[in-house]
Amino acid sequence: MPTVLITGANRGIGLELTRQYAADGWRVLATCRYPNKATDLAAIKGDVEIHRLDVDDAPSIGALAASLEGQSIDVLFNNAGVIGKRGASIADIDYAVWAQTMTTNLFGPVRVAWALRDNVMASTLKVMAFTSSKMGSIGENTGGNVIYRSSKTALNMAVSCLAQELESKGVTAIVFHPGHVRTDMGGPTAPVSATDSAAGMRKVVAGLVPGDNGTFWNYDGAPLPW
Numbered sequence: 001m002p003t004v005l006i007t008g009a010n011r012g013i014g015l016e017l018t019r020q021y022a023a024d025g026w027r028v029l030a031t032c033r034y035p036n037k038a039t040d041l042a043a044i045k046g047d048v049e050i051h052r053l054d055v056d057d058a059p060s061i062g063a064l065a066a067s068l069e070g071q072s073i074d075v076l077f078n079n080a081g082v083i084g085k086r087g088a089s090i091a092d093i094d095y096a097v098w099a100q101t102m103t104t105n106l107f108g109p110v111r112v113a114w115a116l117r118d119n120v121m122a123s124t125l126k127v128m129a130f131t132s133s134k135m136g137s138i139g140e141n142t143g144g145n146v147i148y149r150s151s152k153t154a155l156n157m158a159v160s161c162l163a164q165e166l167e168s169k170g171v172t173a174i175v176f177h178p179g180h181v182r183t184d185m186g187g188p189t190a191p192v193s194a195t196d197s198a199a200g201m202r203k204v205v206a207g208l209v210p211g212d213n214g215t216f217w218n219y220d221g222a223p224l225p226w
């Protein structure tokens with residue numbers, strides 16, 4: 001069976017992705033910051049290996065890459081992310097929070113992707129999926145939340161560049177809007193369940209063709225504007 005590596009696998013969308021891939025028989029490398037506290041993750045049945053990974057911490061990324069050297073990863077799901085500060089406008093920006101949000105939502109996933117590129121290139125499927133957000137779309141911008149939006153816009157551009165750099169290696173790198181999902185981040189009244197979000201993104205990943213490299217998708221398979 002194929003292998004998927006998921007960041008932020010201990011709760012929310014990452015936990016549900018882990019559940020569904022494991023239920024399908026995939027080998028899941030489920031990563032989180034605090035494995036000893038990841039009780040929901042540890043309860044998932046199947047071929048699930050839990051690895052420590054803090055995407056803010058370059059040595060943590062290096063240690064994970066070293067421990068996985070020589071192992072192929074068919075789908076790298078860069079899912080971990082933070083909201084930063086809700087509602088932030090330029091007028092009341094907190095630059096320390098902005099920098100921290102960029103560290104987690106932009107530098108983290110790019111570092112992880114680069115550190116694990118050989119593992120992905122050695123696999124059969126060669127997919128890198130990034131959980132971005134429609135809030136990072138300039139085409140759909142309605143203003144506000146500048147910290148979170150700009151971190152995801154920057155991620156989208158970085159993935160677009162990464163897609164071009166790795167295209168000749170057969171990698172398909174894409175970004176997702178997972179929907180407005182009922183998680184700690186999305187809140188209890190969000191319209192989309194984690195189950196439907198994860199199932200939709202998995203279906204998109206399963207149908208990818210090389211020509212999809214560098215594209216932006218809604219979780220339901222609709223294309224999104226950059």
Ligand SMILES: NC(=O)c1ccc[n+]([C@@H]2O[C@H](COP(=O)([O-])OP(=O)(O)OC[C@H]3O[C@@H](n4cnc5c(N)ncnc54)[C@H](OP(=O)(O)O)[C@@H]3O)[C@@H](O)[C@H]2O)c1
Binds near residue numbers: 009
């Ligand atoms: N929910 C939505 O409506 C929505 C909409 C658009 C996009 N997204 C994106 O979808 C992704 C998942 O969101 P979610 O709703 O599942 O959020 P969530 O419930 O808040 O979970 C966030 C996950 O990211 C992990 N994480 C945060 N910082 C990390 C770090 N430095 N290193 C490693 N892991 C870290 C968290 O781990 P800890 O438990 O250790 O904090 C947690 O596992 C995020 O990238 C988010 O921006 C979500």
